Amino acid sequence: xxxxEATLDDARETEDLxxxxxxxxxxxxxxxxxETVICLGQDIAAFGGAFKVTDGFLEEFGPxxxxxxxxxxxxxxxxxxxxxxxxxxxVCEMQFAxxxxxxxxxxxxxxxxxxYRQGIAVPIVVRLPSGGGFSGGPFHSQNPEAWFLQSxxxxxxxxxxxxxxxxxxxxxxxxxxxxxxxxxxxxxxHVRGEVPAGEHLVPIGEARIAREGGEMTVIAYGSTVQLALxxxxxxxxxxxxxxxxTLAPLDADAIVASVERTGKVLVAHEATRSCGVGxxxxxxxxxxxxxxxxxxxRRLTAPDVPIPxxxxxxxxxxxxxxxxxxxxxxxxxx
Amino acid sequence: xxxxTASPARNGSRERPDRKLGDSGDHLTREDRALLLRYMxxxxxxxxxxxxxxxxxxxxxxxYDGCGQEAISVGASFVLGPRxxxxxxxxxxxxxxxxGVTPERYLANYMGRSGGVTGGKDGNMxxxxxxxxxxxxxSMLPDMAPVAAGMALAFKLRSEPRVAMTFxxxxxxxxxxxxxxxxxxxxxxxxxxxxxxxxxxxxxxxxELEYAxxxxxRASGYGFPGVSVDxxxxxxxxxxxxxxxxxxxxxxxxxLIECHTMRMHGHGAHDDMSYVxxxxxxxxxxxxxxxxxxxxxxxxxxxxxxxxxxIRADCERVVAEAVERALESxxxxxxIACEGVFAERLEPLGDGEAPWSRxxxxxxxxxxxxA
Numbered sequence: 008x009x010x011x012e013a014t015l016d017d018a019r020e021t022e023d024l025x026x027x028x029x030x031x032x033x034x035x036x037x038x039x040x041x042e043t044v045i046c047l048g049q050d051i052a053a054f055g056g057a058f059k060v061t062d063g064f065l066e067e068f069g070p071x072x073x074x075x076x077x078x079x080x081x082x083x084x085x086x087x088x089x090x091x092x093x094x095x096x097x098v099c100e101m102q103f104a105x106x107x108x109x110x111x112x113x114x115x116x117x118x119x120x121x122x123y124r125q126g127i128a129v130p131i132v133v134r135l136p137s138g139g140g141f142s143g144g145p146f147h148s149q150n151p152e153a154w155f156l157q158s159x160x161x162x163x164x165x166x167x168x169x170x171x172x173x174x175x176x177x178x179x180x181x182x183x184x185x186x187x188x189x190x191x192x193x194x195x196x197h198v199r200g201e202v203p204a205g206e207h208l209v210p211i212g213e214a215r216i217a218r219e220g221g222e223m224t225v226i227a228y229g230s231t232v233q234l235a236l237x238x239x240x241x242x243x244x245x246x247x248x249x250x251x252x253t254l255a256p257l258d259a260d261a262i263v264a265s266v267e268r269t270g271k272v273l274v275a276h277e278a279t280r281s282c283g284v285g286x287x288x289x290x291x292x293x294x295x296x297x298x299x300x301x302x303x304x305r306r307l308t309a310p311d312v313p314i315p316x317x318x319x320x321x322x323x324x325x326x327x328x329x330x331x332x333x334x335x336x337x338x339x340x341x
Numbered sequence: 342x343x344x345x346t347a348s349p350a351r352n353g354s355r356e357r358p359d360r361k362l363g364d365s366g367d368h369l370t371r372e373d374r375a376l377l378l379r380y381m382x383x384x385x386x387x388x389x390x391x392x393x394x395x396x397x398x399x400x401x402x403x404x405y406d407g408c409g410q411e412a413i414s415v416g417a418s419f420v421l422g423p424r425x426x427x428x429x430x431x432x433x434x435x436x437x438x439x440x441g442v443t444p445e446r447y448l449a450n451y452m453g454r455s456g457g458v459t460g461g462k463d464g465n466m467x468x469x470x471x472x473x474x475x476x477x478x479x480s481m482l483p484d485m486a487p488v489a490a491g492m493a494l495a496f497k498l499r500s501e502p503r504v505a506m507t508f509x510x511x512x513x514x515x516x517x518x519x520x521x522x523x524x525x526x527x528x529x530x531x532x533x534x535x536x537x538x539x540x541x542x543x544x545x546x547x548x549e550l551e552y553a554x555x556x557x558x559r560a561s562g563y564g565f566p567g568v569s570v571d572x573x574x575x576x577x578x579x580x581x582x583x584x585x586x587x588x589x590x591x592x593x594x595x596x597l598i599e600c601h602t603m604r605m606h607g608h609g610a611h612d613d614m615s616y617v618x619x620x621x622x623x624x625x626x627x628x629x630x631x632x633x634x635x636x637x638x639x640x641x642x643x644x645x646x647x648x649x650x651x652i653r654a655d656c657e658r659v660v661a662e663a664v665e666r667a668l669e670s671x672x673x674x675x676x677i678a679c680e681g682v683f684a685e686r687l688e689p690l691g692d693g694e695a696p697w698s699r700x701x702x703x704x705x706x707x708x709x710x711x712a
Contacts, residue, residue: 045498071498077528082487082521089491089505092476093426094689095498097491112518116479117488124463127471128684159682183684 020204026169027195029202030134031060033173034098036206037180038068041096044180045072047083048100048134057102058136058195080110087131088118088185096130096180104135104189105149118185119160128183132176138191138230138277139314139325148314148321150229150278155187156255156287162211163255165189167232169200171252174209182211189254191229191277198233212253214261220247223271223302223338226262226288228254231275231307231326238331244339254284262288263295270301271338277325280308302341307334368583369576370698374634374642375652377419377575381411381631382656384435387444390664391451395610399668400451405465407432409573409605410540412630414508415439416578417536417598420586421506422700423692426492428476428485428507431466432538432604436508440473441694444663449670456670460677474693483513486522486535493531493589502590506534506582511599512543514556523597527563530594534585537597538572540604545616557599565595572600573630576637602630 024032038044046061046068052075055062064073076083080101087097101107107114114133121129139148155161162184166172172190179186217232222245225235232250239246249265251258266272272292274285285306292304307326315321369377388406395404407414414433418440421427429436437447442458450457450468458468459477469475476492478485489507496503513519514537526533543551560567568585570577578600585596603625607614638644695701 077521077524079521079525081484081518082490082525085484085487085518085522086491086494086525089476089488089493090495090498091491092488092690093492093495095495112481113484113487116481117484120479121476122684123682124459124467125469125471125477126681126684126688127476127690128686128688130684130687162683183687 021201022204024169024173024199024202025196026166026172026190026198027058027060029169029173030176030190031062032202033176033207034060034180035064035067037177038064038072040206042072043094044096044098045074045090046098046100047074047076047087049076049078049102051075051100056100058192060100060134080106081113084110084113084131084133085117088113088121088129091129091131092121092127098132098134098180100134101136103143103147104137104151105146107133107135107151107154111154114161114185115158119158121160122184123160129185130180130183131185132179132188133185134188134190136192137189138193139321140193140230142316142318142321143314144316145313150189150276152187152189152254152278153283156284160185161255162186162253163189164211164253165191165229166252167194167198167217167227167229167250169198170202170207171209171215173202174207175211175252177206178208178211181208186211189229193230194233209252212256212258214258215250215252216247216265217250218246218248220245221269222246223273223335224249224265224269225273225275225331225335226251226265227275228252228284230277231331234326234328234331235275237328238335242332242335244335246335251284257287257291259291259295262291266292266296266299270299271341272300273305273307273334273338275307275326275331277309279311280306281311283308302338305334305338307331368699369579371642373419373698374576374638375644376696377415377579378631378634378638378649379652379656380415380419380435380438381575381634382653383438383444383660384411384415385631386656386660387447387663388434390660391448392610394448394452394664401453402464404451404610405431405608406606407434409625409630410538410602411435412575412578412634413536413538413572413600413602416575417506417508417534417582419579419697420582421504421693421695423695424474424501425504425506425586425693426474426476426489426690427469427505427693428478428489429469430478430485430508430510430538432510432540433508434466437470437475439694439696440470440475442470442473444660445666446470448663448667452667452670453672454667454670455673456667461673462681471688472691474690476690483509483516483519483522485509486513486519487525489533489535490522490526490531493526493533493595494529496532497529504532504534504586504589506536506586508536508538510543511537511539511548511551511556512546514559515543515551523559523563526595527565530565530592532589532592533595534582534589535595535597536582537599538602539599540602541621542604542608542617544608544612555599557597560597565597567597567599569599569601572602573625573628573633575630575634
């Protein structure tokens with residue numbers, strides 16, 4: 008059990024929620040607790056959002072706090088930035104993470120640099136339904152996290168569990184900085200778990216040990232955490248699974264500590280390979296853990312191609328369970 | 342001055358609207374009018390000294406000014422109350438001065454000194470003093486148009502009688518974000534005042550290659566008024582901005598104000614302006630906004646030549662002292678280069694100075710932010 012989970016009050020009331028329901032729960036709790044929290048996005052009000060995260064929010068919070076935005080991502084992010092500077096805490100929904108490309112200028116040039124340049128806090132959250140696996144094709148399946156990691160001033164979180172989805176969203180809303188919240192669409196209805204009722208905060212910047220083990224470590228986040236846990240169970244090996252939870256700022260100490268325990272590392276993510284989180288983690292391990300390693304650091308990622316549409320093509324690109332198991336077997340045998 | 346929507350412009354038209362001098366009626370006192378002259382002079386003189394510092398090699402990068410456009414930023418910002426907010430652009434130094442930035446901090450910022458508004462983190466005109474209710478611009482244009490809309494959205498959601506104002510050039514109106522911002526501001530009737538500075542060139546590209554129809558005409562398509570004024574007439578700009586701000590405060594939504602002017606210097610100090618027809622300089626040079634206002638003060642408001650000379654002499658003293666102090670400001674400690682990427686806490690903006698007599702008469706107390 009991770010330290011974060013260990014601090015939970017065991018007697019505390021929980022509810023069994025899907026990952027998607029947990030995001031809704033976290034957002035609703037924050038909106039109830041803080042009237043400066045507003046939602047801004049396309050089709051989030053009357054329709055409740057493309058994935059129904061904000062279903063019922065219009066009725067509960069009204070059209071002033073749940074705003075259907077025109078199809079204009081830069082405007083959404085720019086207006087959120089302005090509103091945040093003037094005391095609101097906007098939560099923006101990109102209908103799909105891919106569309107952040109249409110709002111990238113406001114995100115990286117205005118919001119991200121604001122505090123460094125001028126000392127002005129920009130407490131916005133950008134919710135990013137990300138990831139593939141459902142034939143969404145090249146424009147509805149991307150995992151754009153590495154884009155954000157090259158933009159200092161942004162925090163980036165990517166929960167893998169329902170409890171973390173709720174707790175990290177609440178922390179993101181309370182954070183005085185722009186936070187990119189990657190919510191993997193493949194987890195929305197396929198991952199569920201016990202989620203603390205009421206206020207639940209998971210600190211940004213702290214990784215979580217999802218499974219303990221001494222033979223090797225799989226460092227993962229988002230969708231590949233589940234994949235790693237399944238592989239570890241099926242292989243029945245002493246595989247540690249480190250769930251990064253936050254990609255910026257990276258929990259370097261947790262990574263180093265895990266390498267100290269196992270000496271072998273596989274970094275797994277659904278995003279493409281070059282200059283991705285895996286590359287950064289591998290470089291960090293190379294710099295800080297070279298003499299602790301018992302094997303080369305390996306990566307399991309999508310190759311450097313757009314995400315194709317047709318199911319066999321998409322499956323050929325996205326990391327699969329068998330590949331995860333094979334990569335683990337090879338590392339353990341090294 | 343009656344504000345009218347501009348007549349439809351033809352492709353390539355160089356027509357300007359009625360150049361009748363503004364009639365600010367009872368809204369400006371004698372002292373207000375002197376202040377308008379003072380702020381324009383402070384801008385002109387500070388930028389002249391800044392350009393000299395650039396030529397002396399004391400300004401890293403390049404140097405950008407708003408020579409010939411002083412009436413716009415001064416006249417527009419002069420309407421704002423303490424709790425109103427601004428995003429100020431690179432030809433708009435006068436607005437910084439109206440809100441309370443000193444020439445010293447402006448010059449120090451240009452020289453990358455620790456005493457500059459950003460302490461060396463950003464340069465040239467990319468600054469805004471958050472303590473004075475300003476958010477600094479970024480180079481991408483018109484990125485502050487959506488941001489100002491967002492500030493106005495916050496005011497509207499809280500039912501506060503406050504106004505957000507920002508500037509952009511006619512060049513910016515070609516960018517998609519301009520449309521995104523105007524559309525959103527119109528949909529939600531946001532209390533925002535958009536000042537369009539039509540200075541005839543986007544860097545080197547003339548207006549006839551920038552748009553087919555004068556952008557002020559688009560305002561009606563967004564559901565709010567677009568008005569066109571002589572941007573070299575500080576009182577005309579003031580009056581248009583006053584009406585727009587009053588409309589915004591009354592919940593009547595945004596206004597687009599096009600100020601016709603001419604950029605009398607290059608895009609930056611590195612720009613020789615070889616692309617500008619010389620007759621344009623002659624034409625607009627004869628209508629210098631500072632000279633126009635000075636002449637009006639003498640002709641219509643009983644200012645003696647000596648009094649006007651003294652205003653200028655005082656501005657010269659202020660700017661000369663500012664140069665000395667800015668030069669004494671130390672370069673920033675390299676240790677801060679990696680500091681401040683993230684905020685540790687929420688940091689509300691402070692309020693700006695509001696020198697217009699309307700705000701001073703009210704003593705500003707009820708308007709002041711508790712934050």
